Amino acid sequence: MTRDLTAGHPLKIIVEFALPVFFGYLFQQFYNVVDTIIVGRFLGVQNLAAVGSTGSLHFLIMGFCIGLCSGFAIPVAQKFGAGDYKTMRSFVFNSYVLLVFFSVVLTVLTLIFCRPLLTLLKTPSDVLEGANDYFSVILKGIPVVLVYNLLAGIIRSVGDSKTPLYFLVLSAVLNIILDLLFIAVFDFGVRGAAAATVIAQAVSMVLCWFYMQKHFELLRLKKEDCLLNKRRIRGLLGAGLPMGLQYSITAIGSVILQSAVNALGSVFVAAMATGQKISMFFSTPFDSLGTTMATYAGQNVGARKIERLNLGLFWACVLGAVYSIAALCVLYFFSNSIISLFMDRAESASVCQNVIQNARFFLLCNGVTYFLLALVNIVRFMIQGMGFSKTAVFAGIFELIGRSAIGVWIVPVLGFKGACLASPLAWVLADAFLIPAFFYCQKKL
Numbered sequence: 001m002t003r004d005l006t007a008g009h010p011l012k013i014i015v016e017f018a019l020p021v022f023f024g025y026l027f028q029q030f031y032n033v034v035d036t037i038i039v040g041r042f043l044g045v046q047n048l049a050a051v052g053s054t055g056s057l058h059f060l061i062m063g064f065c066i067g068l069c070s071g072f073a074i075p076v077a078q079k080f081g082a083g084d085y086k087t088m089r090s091f092v093f094n095s096y097v098l099l100v101f102f103s104v105v106l107t108v109l110t111l112i113f114c115r116p117l118l119t120l121l122k123t124p125s126d127v128l129e130g131a132n133d134y135f136s137v138i139l140k141g142i143p144v145v146l147v148y149n150l151l152a153g154i155i156r157s158v159g160d161s162k163t164p165l166y167f168l169v170l171s172a173v174l175n176i177i178l179d180l181l182f183i184a185v186f187d188f189g190v191r192g193a194a195a196a197t198v199i200a201q202a203v204s205m206v207l208c209w210f211y212m213q214k215h216f217e218l219l220r221l222k223k224e225d226c227l228l229n230k231r232r233i234r235g236l237l238g239a240g241l242p243m244g245l246q247y248s249i250t251a252i253g254s255v256i257l258q259s260a261v262n263a264l265g266s267v268f269v270a271a272m273a274t275g276q277k278i279s280m281f282f283s284t285p286f287d288s289l290g291t292t293m294a295t296y297a298g299q300n301v302g303a304r305k306i307e308r309l310n311l312g313l314f315w316a317c318v319l320g321a322v323y324s325i326a327a328l329c330v331l332y333f334f335s336n337s338i339i340s341l342f343m344d345r346a347e348s349a350s351v352c353q354n355v356i357q358n359a360r361f362f363l364l365c366n367g368v369t370y371f372l373l374a375l376v377n378i379v380r381f382m383i384q385g386m387g388f389s390k391t392a393v394f395a396g397i398f399e400l401i402g403r404s405a406i407g408v409w410i411v412p413v414l415g416f417k418g419a420c421l422a423s424p425l426a427w428v429l430a431d432a433f434l435i436p437a438f439f440y441c442q443k444k445l
Contacts, residue, residue, distance in 0.1 A: 003159025005296045006081055006303040011315040014292055017161050018319075022288035024152075024165040027172040029281045034172075035193045036277045038179045040270075040342040045351060047190055048342065049266040050130030052273020053123045056251060056258035058138065061110055063247030065145045068102065070291070071240030071389055073153030074298050075232075078387070080158050081302025085218050087232075089225040092154060094232040098240075099150055103143035110139045121255065122262045124269065134190040141198030148205035154219065155212055156295055163211055167204040175200035242389035246380075249396035250426075253403025257422050260411035268416045271355045274342045275362035282331065283373060285323045289316050290377030297385030306445050313382060313438070320374030328367040335360045358416050365420040372427035379434040388441045395430040395437075402426035 005013050040048040072095040079088035115132050123131050152164040175196050182192025212219055261272050293316055300308045339359045343352045366373075376395065383392045402425040410418035 003161075004081075005159060005299045006305050006308070010296075010308060010311040011318075014289075014296065014312065014315055014319070017159070017295070018285075018288045018292040020161040020165040021156065021291050022285055024161075024168045025284040025287045025291075026281075027165070027168045029284050030172050033277050033281050034176050035179060035197060036273065037342050038183055039190060039193050040274075042183050043189060045270050045343075045355065046127055046266060047130050048273060049124065049269040050127040050190055051134050051193065052276070053121070053127055053131045053258070053262060053269050054118070054135040054138070055273055055276055056254040057117055057121070057135065059254055060248055060251035061106070061139070061142070062145055063251050064244040065102075065106065065142060066149050066244075067247035068240045068244035069099075069146060069149035069153050070294065071243035071384065072098070072150055072236050073157045074239045074294065074385055074387070074389070075235050076154055077157035077295050077298030077385070078302035081299030086225070089219065089221055090227070090229055090232050091236060092219060093221050093225050093227070094229055095150060095154075095236050095240075097228060098233065098236055099146050103146050106146075107139065107142045110142065111136060114139060121259045124262060124266045127266055127269070130190050134194045137191050137194035137198065141194075141201060144198060144202045144205050148201055148208060151205065151208040151212060155208065155216070156291065157298065158216065158219070159295075159299075160216075161292070161295075163215075164204075164208065167207040167211075170207070171200040171204040174203055239384070239387075239389050242393045243384055246389075246393045246396035249393065250399040250403075253400040253407070253422070253426065256404045257407035257411070257419060260407040261416065261419050264411075264416060267351060267354050268358060271358035271416065272362065272419065274339055274355060275359040275366075277342075278335075278338055278359070278363060279366045282327045282367070283370070285327075286320065286370070286374045286377040289320055289374065290381035292316075293378050294381040294385035297382045298387075301386050301445065306442065309382065309386070309442055313378065316378045316382075317375065320378060321371050324370035324374055327370055331363050331367040335363050339363075361417060362420045366423055369424040369427060372424065372431055376427050376430045376434065379438050380430070383434070383438055383441055386441055386445060388437075388444075391437055391441060392434075395434050398429035398433050399426035402429045 003017065005017065036048065036051060039051050072091075075091045076088055076095075079085070079091060114136050118128060118131050118135065155163055178196035178199055179193060182188040182196055186192065188195070258272075261268055293312060296312050297309060300306070300312070336356055339356045340352075343355065380392050380395050383389075403422045406418060406422035406425060410421065
């Protein structure tokens, strides 16, 4: 059930490993998009804006959770590549202990500060209640997000990228069914959309746990593995916290940008929310390449096959470039039709047209620079997989600078069109740091 990424042609290995990861992310984004479509169709632009206004905070908090768990999986991948299964299991146990701590602390703190943060972000008064209702339910699912992402990360770290995909497919179907049931039938409003997401993720979490226990004997903890080890905890925190903080630092820039867009009004918030959902959907191949290259780099560094890192980087960039061109073509010709899926036919034509025009401009600004995003994901995750998580954090700082600058100085002058330049600028700045940093880290190895 495991897979060795330290032998064979890098292109073949990357494609075979990345495809299941890609489809997993695709289905994850699919049910996120379905949430938004159903909210927009059944509850209108105002509730669509309510959900969208939480987007940057959602990225800030859940991004930290996902990054933390991805970091915890890196020592596991390195020890698997080195064939040191005893130490690998010790890392797994200590990651479980850390997860309990982070689950309690993050859930309590975020629920306490949910509404104050939404107010601080200048969430429009007409959508504030809906935003608080939606996001408070999402935050109660933080333990589910943490556990699922850790289990999926551990399974992928030993080379199995297919199993998390199967569970996400099932979860996506369940999420759609629950969305329609909670919103269209029971009229639970935006709380129903949030509850559907949390329940669907919980199903994936439970399935991952039972599958891992049944099929991965080398991951089954023995009595001697279940000991707290300060060295292992330091190693996990050294890999996990920088990755989590990297997401959060990046998200702070998004929060500042979101605050600037919120001040423009609910129509522009809805356009940004729609554009971001679609862009995240189209960005899933970059996420899957990043996850793949973290595991690829981790296993090869563990096996001391440093020479394979450059080959892996080259072929991952080729794949990223080809997809970037294809995605831009689709967005250019079909973005209006895709955006229209999010619109409620009962809304006035002028409101819908305004949202569509602004969301299209946002998508094209992102699509033209998608290869820059591909580089951000590929190189940053490789640096993390190589064991230099603290170095990769600086990429998030550069993204923070780019988005913050746009939010503070450009949006007040250019309005929504200025906000559309935030991500491209953030990616340029991050790449300017990451590319030389990769070769520096490789030289140190």
